[in-house]
Every structure is written in C-alpha cells, then in structure tokens.
Amino acid sequence: MSKLVRVTEQASHYRHLEQMSIGALLENMNREDQQVPAAVQQAIPQIEKLVAAISDKMLAGGRLFYMGAGTSGRLGILDASECPPTYGVPYGLVVGIIAGGDIAITQAVEFAEDNLEQGWADLEKHNISAKDVVVGLAASGTTPYVLGALNVCRQKGITTGCVVCNPGSPIAAACDYPVEVVVGPEFVTGSTRMKSGTAQKLVLNMISTSVMIQLGRVYDNSMVNMQLSNDKLIDRGVKMVLEQLNNPQLSYEEAKELLLQHGSVKKAVDARTVSS
Structure with missing residues (x-):
C-alpha cells in the first residue's frame, strides 16, 4: 500500500472566508466544484471494472450493498433508495447501510464510524453472502466502520469495491475494485460534504445507472420499468x-x-x- 496522503484534510486554497462577499463565496465554490468532473473522468477505468464486477454478480442473483458513515453513508442510501422507483427493481436488491443506523440519516451519531466491528455486524443482518457485492464509501478512505466490514468481506470471499477521495488509502487497499477520485482540498478545510461528496454522488450515479442498464432495466434511453407512483x-x-x-x-x-x-x-x- 502506498503512503496515505490525506488530501481531504489539507488546508483550503482560500483564506478568510468570513470576509468574502456572497458573490465571491459562490464564485470560488463553483471554481472548486469544476475540478470534480475531471477527477471523476480520471477514475473511469476503475469505475468500469467495478461496474462490470457488480453487473456479473447481480445478473447471477446477487445484491449490491453500499456502506459508509456521515455524508458518504447518506449518499449510498440515496442511491439505493432511488433504484426501485426508477428501474422497477425490488427493494432490497440495492441496499444502503449507514454507521449508526437509520437515525444517522438525519442526525450525527457520535463515534459510530469508529467501530471496527459494527460494519460487518450490520451486513450480517442482511444475510450477506459471496453472491453479493459490498461497496465502501468513505471520502477519507480510512473510516473504521467501513474498513472493518471490507476486511471481513474479503476473508469470506465477498466481492468488494469502494469510492474514496484520498490516494493510497487503507480502504482502497482492502478492496478488489477500488475507485479513487482525488478532488483536492475542500473549500472549507476538511468539509468533505462539498467536493468529495459531489464526486461520490457522480460516481454512484454512474455505478447504479450502468448496472441497471446491464440488467436490462432500460430500453433505448427510457426508464421502461419505472414505478408509476405519481x-x-x-x-x-x-x-x-x-x-x-x-x-x-x-x-x-x-x-x-x-x-x-x-x-x-x-x-x-x-x-x-x-x-x-
């Protein structure tokens, strides 16, 4: 494993944000955000390998699990929850798991992400098996909740992937199919709900959409299996x-x-x- 470079924790390129006008704040945030698609583009070869692995497993009857803490966990739950209405697949085919449980979707649960054993315990509640794929989501690439689960998955022959925003992270090293999207320091130092979160959202869109197309849930360019819910x-x-x-x-x-x-x-x- 290469040396971990905590890019997500490096100081912002901008100082004295409280002294900026609203216009300057927005312009500077937008300038930083424009770096995200380019970083995602660099990771497409990694994303392609992960999508192919997920598609193979799901075509054989497996499920896709996203797991993370904080913003990363919430993004996984969002992506998973949108698959049934968009593509008509059953609930439980794509599952989002967040450190701290459902309450953590709307409220921070103190120290939930630091529990090295709980991630695997939460996966076991879903009768996880070698037919499934687990994708860890962690901007830092170090979250113990995610890392512990991925380590056990690998020991048990369960296919693993991740989406991280630091190069050379422990979580990437623990995965069969790591995706590293390095977007650089955040506008507000360490606030990974910003560029890192945007990068993860883009990658999750790519993963679930591509997988659902591989599963035959799209015809031409249309959501022909969507739920008729409104x-x-x-x-x-x-x-x-x-x-x-x-x-x-x-x-x-x-x-x-x-x-x-x-x-x-x-x-x-x-x-x-x-x-x-």
Missing part, C-alpha cells in the same frame, strides 16, 4: 408507450389504459406487441 410518471410512461408502439391509431387514453393495466411501459409494450 401523475407525472404516468404521463411520461404513456408517452413512452406511444413512442415505442408508434401506432397512429393508438390514442393517449388507450395507451394510458394499457399502461395502467400492465403496470410498466415494458410490460405494456410487450403485451401490445404480442397481441398485434
């Missing part, structure tokens, strides 16, 4: 049905009835295609 999504679904069937004799109301009868764009289109 009027906006039903309207979007009706338009998808009309576009994909491309039948000028099919009215909006008929397409809507077809969609609601079958419950998803894919099922509606498949049913109409078979009956035609």
Whole structure:
C-alpha cells in the first residue's frame, strides 16, 4: 500500500472566508466544484471494472450493498433508495447501510464510524453472502466502520469495491475494485460534504445507472420499468408507450389504459406487441 496522503484534510486554497462577499463565496465554490468532473473522468477505468464486477454478480442473483458513515453513508442510501422507483427493481436488491443506523440519516451519531466491528455486524443482518457485492464509501478512505466490514468481506470471499477521495488509502487497499477520485482540498478545510461528496454522488450515479442498464432495466434511453407512483410518471410512461408502439391509431387514453393495466411501459409494450 502506498503512503496515505490525506488530501481531504489539507488546508483550503482560500483564506478568510468570513470576509468574502456572497458573490465571491459562490464564485470560488463553483471554481472548486469544476475540478470534480475531471477527477471523476480520471477514475473511469476503475469505475468500469467495478461496474462490470457488480453487473456479473447481480445478473447471477446477487445484491449490491453500499456502506459508509456521515455524508458518504447518506449518499449510498440515496442511491439505493432511488433504484426501485426508477428501474422497477425490488427493494432490497440495492441496499444502503449507514454507521449508526437509520437515525444517522438525519442526525450525527457520535463515534459510530469508529467501530471496527459494527460494519460487518450490520451486513450480517442482511444475510450477506459471496453472491453479493459490498461497496465502501468513505471520502477519507480510512473510516473504521467501513474498513472493518471490507476486511471481513474479503476473508469470506465477498466481492468488494469502494469510492474514496484520498490516494493510497487503507480502504482502497482492502478492496478488489477500488475507485479513487482525488478532488483536492475542500473549500472549507476538511468539509468533505462539498467536493468529495459531489464526486461520490457522480460516481454512484454512474455505478447504479450502468448496472441497471446491464440488467436490462432500460430500453433505448427510457426508464421502461419505472414505478408509476405519481401523475407525472404516468404521463411520461404513456408517452413512452406511444413512442415505442408508434401506432397512429393508438390514442393517449388507450395507451394510458394499457399502461395502467400492465403496470410498466415494458410490460405494456410487450403485451401490445404480442397481441398485434
């Protein structure tokens, strides 16, 4: 393992933030944020390997687990929670776990991230097995809660990955498929909810979206398996049905009835295609 460089803890390039005008604060934050996509781009080869590994496991019936503490943990829960409504997969296929439990989603739980054994204990509650993949999320790359869990996973033959923002971290070394997105010092020194959090959000978007496409949950460029949970999504679904069937004799109301009868764009289109 290379020497850990705590880039995420290095001093901000900016001083005396309290003396800046609001405009200057916003301009400087935006200037820093523009570095994030370039850092993510550098990590694409690593992300590609992780996505391929996750896809293989999930196509074989496995699940994806994200785990982290603080901002990282919340981002994992966000990504996991959006997979069922967006892609129509069952809840529990993609799982987000945060140090300190559900209360930590909205409140800081003191010292929860420092427990080296609790991460694995939380995974065991989900009957984790070698069919699954665990992705650790930690800007620092050192969070004990995540590191302890990944170490046990490796011992038990469970595929592991991570998204970290320091190079040469212990968590990256503990993973089969590490992703390192080094975005540099934060605008507010050490506040990894900023650039590091943005980088992790971008990478998680890439991971879950790419995996769901590999699982066949997208057709062309459309969310054909999305849950029809509100009027906006039903309207979007009706338009998808009309576009994909491309039948000028099919009215909006008929397409809507077809969609609601079958419950998803894919099922509606498949049913109409078979009956035609």
